[in-house]
Amino acid sequence: MCAAPARHRAARRGAPDSEWKNFWVAGDPTDTGRARSGRHARKTTPYSSHIGRVGALAVSLGVGLAVANSSGVAYADSDTESSVSSPGNDSVAPGPSVPGAADAAQDGETDATDEVDDDIDEIDDVDGDDETDEDIDDGEDVGDEDPDETDEASDLDPDPESEPPAEEAGAEDAQVPVESDGAPASAGQPSVPPRETEPTDELAGTVQDADTEESSAAESSGAATEVVPLTGAPSPEPTATQEITDSVGLFTAVVSNVVTPFADPDAPARAPWLDALLAWVRRQINHTFFNKSPIYGPITTEQIFTGQLLIDLHATDPNGDPLTYDIIQPEHGWVFRDIITGRFIYTPYQLVAGDPLQDSFQVVIRDDSEHPTGALGGVMSLLHNVARMFGLAQADNVTVTVPVFVDPVIQLPPLITPVAGLGYTLGGDAVKLVSSVLVADGDSDHLAEVIIKIATLAQDGDLLEYATIEGNPITATWDAQTKTLTLSGVATKAQYKQAIEAITFSATQGALLVRGVTISATDADGVDNIAPVLVAVAVLPALHLPPLVTPLPGLGYTLGEAPVKLVSAVDIADGDSSSLSKLVLKIATFAQSGDVLGYVAPSGNPITGSWDAETKTLTLSGVATKAQYEEALKAVTFAATQGALLARGVTISATDADGVDNIAPGFVTVGVWLATQLPPLVTPVGAPTHTLGSTPVKVVAAVDIADGDSQYLSEAVLKIALLGQNGDTLGYVAPSGNPVTGSWNAAARTLTLSGVATKAQYEEAIRAVTFAATQGAGIVRTITIDVTDDTGVQSLTSGVVLAGVRWSLPPLVTPVGAPTHTVGSAPVKLVSGVDIADGDSAYLSKAVLRIALLGQNGDTLGYVAPAGNPVTAVWDSGTRTLTLSGVATKAQYEAAIKAVTFSATQGVGIVRTITVDVSDDTGVQSLTSGIVLAGARNPLPPLVTAFGGRSYTVGKQPVQPISAVDIVDADSDYLTRATVEVTLFGRSGDVLQFSGLAGVPITASYDAGTRTLTLSGTATKAQYEAALKAITFTATGGSWTTRTLAVRVTDDAGVRSSAGLLTLSVW
Known part of the structure; x- marks a missing residue:
């Protein structure tokens, strides 16, 4: 009877059968599929053959030796489930030996593939083991096995088509991996004889879970082998469990090495290192070509009492690759991964209090930790990228952004600390509830609500008001029933402080x-303060304090003069009112007929005045501020017509806006004085000196007129009192807008200024008076000044001014220059600089420039007036004299002389002497002449140096033959003409052309007969150099010859240079 192999079963990690079976099965690392028989696959012939009892024993010893060579330690297991025993014996028959298992166990590979696990499952099924960790049954020693049973086990039917005999019940079914090449398979082959030793403890743990990185790689590469089950007799139920220990000696190892090739002559034994290498290669191939990106989610978080956040990404890799993590740290905390739990732990930098903390960080999930480095790693990376291009593989890494939301650990309550206001007076304006307040909250910058309630002794009519503040988002709601004002709206502590301080109270x-x-x-987090704070508001009864007026008297009044201010200053005080309704001013004592209190309302002042001459009372009325009443009181004037020396007593009574009168009126006295006529006093400052023949000079530089009782004058008299001379004159031209007029008496040498005008206007008029003389140089005149005020009172003393006269000083001219004119060129400046000095005059009237010595016919002094200069000129060629005339400043004459030019037509080498004489505005001529030496010379020819060396190909684009050119002219900066001529080997068809340059005033014309290009126009040397270099050359014939070009220039003096030669090759 054949035992069907169980599918999807995993041997227990500690089961001895599974360990030694994995040892063999792991030797085929290239099997990428589950080792199960295909539905239509033909069974292959197993490698094992019937070798009898002795052969079976030898094979068992060989398997044991292989196990011992891989790990030579004893093994013991106490599990009792599903042990296999033969029908006639309680001893356990170990599972069959599978080729390659010993090599895999020797290699110690910890990451077995899926096919290995399937092989293990199927071998366990053949052996009768269950997936629940089965141990060897009955606990009997292998050495106690019945010899007869051993013989029965070895006498297998050699017929491939027959079923195994019943004697093989003690031997476990096995699966042997064979190549799926489509060869016919025999279903009745006997199993390999059982081995006689138990697997050692070291074999345990060599087989890992099938869901590993290598198994995933194996599954993706496709199945290469299949497992064919070998069936045997059914196994009886286990009866007992026995701990079995065994050791493998040297003899067993030798027998195993010898027998193994005979048991599988067609499959050589594998090397463990090769199996491990092939398994590693398979994993890398799977990762390179068929990798799947890591997956994650759902992300779960848990906050602990310390404020830290535990975050689980639930990340896995579809291929079973080991995952590594790179953490990109957040802004407000630090994250690390707990290697025990695999969770990420977020720790805030600061204790979270008040508002929740929002943050985020990133985790890069990687499955490329086993990726090789170096050249091999580079090649694999390239192949991996290619596989990703075709959609076979996915990226190795996944970046996850993890949001963080940390609830506050603690929340502090807000604290309000107010300072009470001054209290409220019934009937008065509403007052501030608090004078100041402190709003604090240790963990929140915002409040959501403040409730202000009149909690004790509230009365009907009590009112808390809040006027919205511009820019402040807080709103208010008043509940008159509960006497509660609620400020609401999320706002800053500063805004709530501002709002609380704006609350007013009235009753x-x-x-x-x-x-x-x-x-x-209540703050923005919903945390209330621990206890409300209390503010006490005192309510006082209405008090009506009287106003108080405190005036200061004025200077008094002089009979006959204009009214004077009643008070010089005043102060009005009222403890409970800022406004008055009335002021009453009364001349209470020594009032006289003709006494008047006048009032003119200041601009913008609402107070009006009413005068009662009978009672000598002035009433100022109208509701206005105390400051406005103070202004009105200072505008009140007093005047009288009699009662000199009687000091009037004036009372001032006030009534405030509440109708409360002052307790006692203010009192002020006004002195009345007899009319007095104080004389004016004039104080002039000045000591003028007139230069004979020059313009008049100011008599005074400054003057001050004082009058204690008058602001106006009617007359001022200025007289040359001592040492006056014939021709002495005091002149006057009235300043603009001044009403004072003047009258000169030459006989009395007196200037009279008349007309009623202010003292300031008379001061201005006296400063406008001038003095002039025609003789008496060196004689100092004495000029007196007397003034009379508008009441006819003359100054007691005269103001005195001393005026001198002197002869006019001659001017002095100092020219600087030594010009040399090039005959035929433009005129040259005569002087490079000039200085004119005059000690008593700032103006000149004439300047004369004359070629005094060695003048030649054709010598010329030219002049073009500078812009804005009033000086004009006249040239007399007969006397070779240039006369500059016109009244102008010394600076203007200096500019005019510097504008004079010199030119000559002959007399080369002769140095001319040119004199310069000036006369000032008084007609005084300079005592000495300024001298300038001017020469003349013939013009120097310019020098042109041209460079060529270029070549031209007939029929091609034009070429510029002049590569560089330099023009030198020692006496001229300008040229008027240049020619370029093809002199040697010229051909008809040769063309020189100039198309012009922007901003260069040069034109061109070409003479084809002489092959000459002429440039003309006055321009600088630099401009002509640029024009010559811009000339182009073309030709229609004469190839293989070299043209010679001659360049000549002519300066602005008409002097022509010699030719500069250059060559041009034509091909």
């Missing part, structure tokens, strides 16, 4: 009852 009753007002706050 209509309940005087002397102190209200208790509570203030409660």
Whole structure:
């Protein structure tokens, strides 16, 4: 009877059968599929053959030796499930030996592939083991096996088509991996004889879970082998469990090495290192070509009492590759991964209090930790990228952004600390509830609500008001029933502080009852303050304090003069009112007929005045501020017509806006004085000196007129009192807008200024008076000044001014220059600089420039007036004299002389002497002439140096033959003409052309007969150099010859240079 192999079964990690079976099965690392028989696959012939009892024993010893060579330690297991025993014996028959298992166990590979696990499962099924960790049954020693049973086990039927005899019940079914090449398979082959030793402890743990990185790689590569089950007799139920220990000696190892090739002559034994290498290669191939990106989610978080956040990504890799993690740290905390739990732990930098903390960080999930480095790793990376291009593989890494939301650990309550206001007076304006307040919250910058309630002794009519503040988002709601004002809206602590300080309190009753007002706050996190704070508001009865007027008297009044201010200053005080309704001013003592209190309302002042001459009372009325009443009181004037030396007493009574009169009126006295006529006093400052023949000079530089009782004058008299001379004159031209006029008496040498005008206007008029003389140089005149005020009172003393006269000083001219004119060129400046000095005059009237010595016919002095200069010129060629004339400043004459030019037509080498004489505005001529030496010379020819060396190909684009050119002219900066001529080997068809340059005033014309290009126009040397280099050459014939070009220039003096030669090759 054949035992069907169980599918999808995994041997227990500690089961001895599974360990030694994995040892063999792991030797085929290239099997990528589950080792199960295909539905239509033909069974292959197993490698084992019937070798009899002795052969079976030898094979068992060989298997044991292989196990011992891989790990020579003893093994013991106490599990009792599903042990296999033969029908006639309780001893356990170990599972069959599978080729390659010993090599895999020797290699110690920890990451077995899926096919290995399937092989293990199927071998366990053949052996009768269950997936629940079966041990060897009955606990009997292998050495106690019945010899007869051993013989029965070895006498297998050699017929491939027959079923194994019943004697093989003690031998476990096995699966042997064979190549799926489509060869016919025999279903009745006997199993390999059982081995006689138990697997050692070291074999345990060599087989890992099938869901590993290598198994995933194997599955993706496709199945290469299949497992064919070998069936045997059914196994009886186990009867007992026995701990079995065994050791493998040297003899067993030798027998195993000898027998193994005979048991499988067609399959040589594998090397463990080769199996491990092939398994590693398979994993790398799978990762390179068929990798799947890591997956994650759902992301779970858990916050612990310390404020840390535990985050689980639930990341896995579809291929079973080991995952590594790179953490990109957040902004407000630090993250690390707990290697024990695999969770990420977020720790805030600061303790979270008040508002929740929002943050995020990133984790890069990687499955490329086993990726090779170096050249091999580079090649594999390239292949991996190619596989990703075709959609076979996915990226190695996945970046996850993890949001972080940390609830606050602690939340502090807000704290309100107010300072009470000054209290409220019934009937008065509403007052501030608090004078200041402190709003604090240790963990929140915002409040959501503040409740202000009149908690104790509240009265009907009590009112808390809040006027919305611009830019402040807080709104208010007043509940008159509960006497509660609620400020609401999320705002900053500063805004709530501003709002609380803006709350006002008023009442209509309940005087002397102190209200208790509570203030409660709730912050933006919903945390209330621990207890409301209390503010006491005192309510005082209405008080009506009287106003108080305190005036300061003025200077008094002089009979006959204009009214004077009644008070010089005043102060009005009222403890409970800022406005008055009335002021009453009364001349209470020594009032006289003709006494008047006048009032003119200041601009913008609403107070009006009413004068009662009978009672000598002035009433100022109208509701206005105290400051406006102070202004009105200072505008009140007093005047009298009699009663000199009688000091009037004036009372001032005030009534405030509440109708409360002052307790006692203010009192001020006004002195009345007899009319007095104080004389004016004039104080001039000045000591003028007139230069004979020059313009008049100011008599005074400054003057001050004082008059104690008058602001106006009617006359001022200026007289040359001592040492006056014939021709002496005092002149006057009235300043603009001044009403004072003047009259000169030459006989008396007196200037009279008349007309009623202010003292300031007379000061201005006296400063406008001038003095001039025609003789008496060196004689100092004495000029007196007397003034009379508008009441006819003359100054007691005269102001005195001393005026001198002197002869005019001659000017001095100092020219600098030594010009040399090039005959035929433009005129040259005569002087490079000139200085004119005059000690007593700032103006000149004439300058004369003359070629005094060695003048030649054709010598010329030219002049073009500078812009804005009033000086004109006249040239007399007969006397070779240039005369500059016109009244102008010394600076203007200096500019005019510097504008004079010199030119000559002959007399080369002769140095001319040119004199310069000036006369000032008084007609005084300079005592000495300024001298300038001017020469003449013939013009120097320019020098042109041209460079060529270029070549031209007939029929091609034009070429510029002049590669560089330099023009030198020692006496001229300008040229008027240049020619370029093809002199040697010229051909008809040769063309020189110039198309012009932007901003260069040069034109061109070409003469084909002489092959000459002429450039003309006055331009600088640099401009002509640029034009010559811009000339182009073309030709229609004459190839293989070299043209010679001659360049000549002519300066602005008409002097022509010699030719500069250059060559041009034509091909």
